[in-house]
Amino acid sequence: MMRLFRVELRRLWWRRVTWGACLLAVVVAGITVFSGLGNASPPSAQEIADAERYYAEELEWWEQDGEEQVAQCREDEAADADPAADYGCDQMAPQLEFFLPPTVEYFPDAGAREWFTGVPVEGEPGTDPQVAEIQAGFWHGWGGLPGTVTATWFLLMLALVVGVSFVTAEIGAGSLGMWLTFEPRRRPVYLAKAAAAAVGALPVVLAGWLVVVGGLYAVHAAFGTVGDASAAAWTEVATFTGRLAVAGAAAAAIGVALGILLKHAAAAIGVAVGVLWATAFLGFGTGAAQRWMPVVNLDAWMRGGSTYGFSVVSSDDSGQYTDQWVERAVTQAQGGLYLLALVVVLSLAALLVFRRRDVS
Known part of the structure; x- marks a missing residue:
């Protein structure tokens, strides 16, 4: 198994798509840093x-x-x-x-986060304490380094593309069937490919993110707008980087699974993008079911918790109807378990299909 993993990892990084994704991640990170120039200057x-x-x-x-x-x-x-x-x-x-x-600081203070969320850090009356705690968190800020979280979604999509293309290119070229003549045990082959994609996609994700972190810090340091660069703030950066790495590895493994299930790169990437778009922009209409949407749970894992809202219509004793906005929280733990379950379910389905499908 370890031998297969090393072989698959070398093959992954021999591919132009992997190097292209890494280059694109750095370019997008550079654009993110450039876009922060204006707000960083006093x-x-x-x-x-x-x-x-x-x-x-x-x-x-x-x-x-x-x-x-x-x-x-x-x-x-x-x-x-x-x-x-x-x-x-x-x-x-x-x-x-x-x-x-x-002027936006690299590490925005609690006041900037309060302005963004509209909820005081200590929680306004009537606010769910868990919602208030999550919204007051470091990564729910509106600018500086916390404002770059949206760019990480693109990095995760690049990791998924790396995983998808790794298997669909071999299926399309017929080389996967030839490879199985040398190693006929399909389960180890699939697991080696999924593990190689998960590990091999990490440089793509982390290269882009480190350019964002380092580039923005250099910009803010030049303008004197770093803010409170405390040990706690850097700990937040380190833990977020770890969660991003886990999410990137999961995205690549999901990409391998979708590639095996759908066989075509365009179909696999289209399904992934379609699901994310639908749950992000149309999930609002599902009310409390937003709790189980992929976007909400991945966001919760990445940012240490997430919130969603919906309207609740109720009537009082006089028969009058009122429309009340309700905020609910999704914890980081749920987001992590959701991501793990997604990887496991899709990987098991792909492994079952791979063991029975003719790939020649």
């Missing part, structure tokens, strides 16, 4: 001067009419039917930062 001297001028003009108006605006705000707040309504009347005064362009 305001220029001219922007600061303009902001101070606009702030002074607004402050002059506020000194004249501010008390009246606050009084009207408090009156509207008191008239609201919701006793917990908070119109933010005490925060209406102009502040200089309102007139400055946003």
Whole structure:
């Protein structure tokens, strides 16, 4: 088995598709770093001067009419039917930062994450504590390094393509049937191919991710906007990298399984992309069933937990219907078990098919 694994791993990296995927991962990572240049730079001297001028003009108006605006705000707040309504009347005064362009730190603080999620880090009243805890997590930030999580989905797709093409190219060329004449035991052959794809795809995923991490850090360090580079923050980066590596290996193994089941690269990749697209953009209409969607669970594994929402329509004693928005949490543990189950189920199905199908 180990001999077969080493042979398959060499064959994987002899293929141009694997090298092309690695190159593409680095290119996409470079684009991600370049796109973060604008937000990483602090305001220029001219922007600061303009902001101070606009702030002074607004402050002059506020000194004249501010008390009246606050009084009207408090009156509207008191008239609201919701006793917990908070119109933010005490925060209406102009502040200089309102007139400055946003600057994103590499490691955003809790305030930036609160702005993105709309849920205070300590959790607002009525919020599910588990939902609040997940939304306040490091990787749910809106900018800096946490904002690059979406780019990792492309890296995972490249890993899947590596796995799919590894077997479909051999099936199409007929070389897989020839290989089975030298090694007729199909189960070891399949397991060696799946393991080689899982291990061989790791450099593709990690190369792209390390370029993102290192490139963005260099950019933010040059502008002095790194933020709180504490040991805890770097620990978050390390653990995310480990979870990304596991997800990349799983994606490659799933690619091998889909390649065996569907035999054609276009069909296998199309099915994978179609399922992800459908669950990401159409899963909202499934309500509480979103909990079992692949995208939600993979996101939960990657970011240390994920949330989903849906509307619940109910009626009160008077017969009036209300529409309430409900947020639910999916833990990292569930996401990991879901990913493992997906790999196991698809691999077992592919192994059964591979042992009986004519591949000559």
